[in-house]
Amino acid sequence: SDKYLSWFWFLRIVLNYQATEVLLYRRNVPWSLPLN
DSSP: OHHHHHHHHHHHHHHHHHHHHHHHHHHHOTTSOOOO
16 A cells, blocks of 8 residues: 555656646747647
8 A cells, every 4th residue: 555655656756847847948938839
């Protein structure tokens, strides 16, 4: 149970980090193609 919970939080952190990176990239590069 603890292992599953830690894995769940690990995925959440990674996905949140990637989403933040995408937002920062799109904000810093306004001429980039929109990511649909």
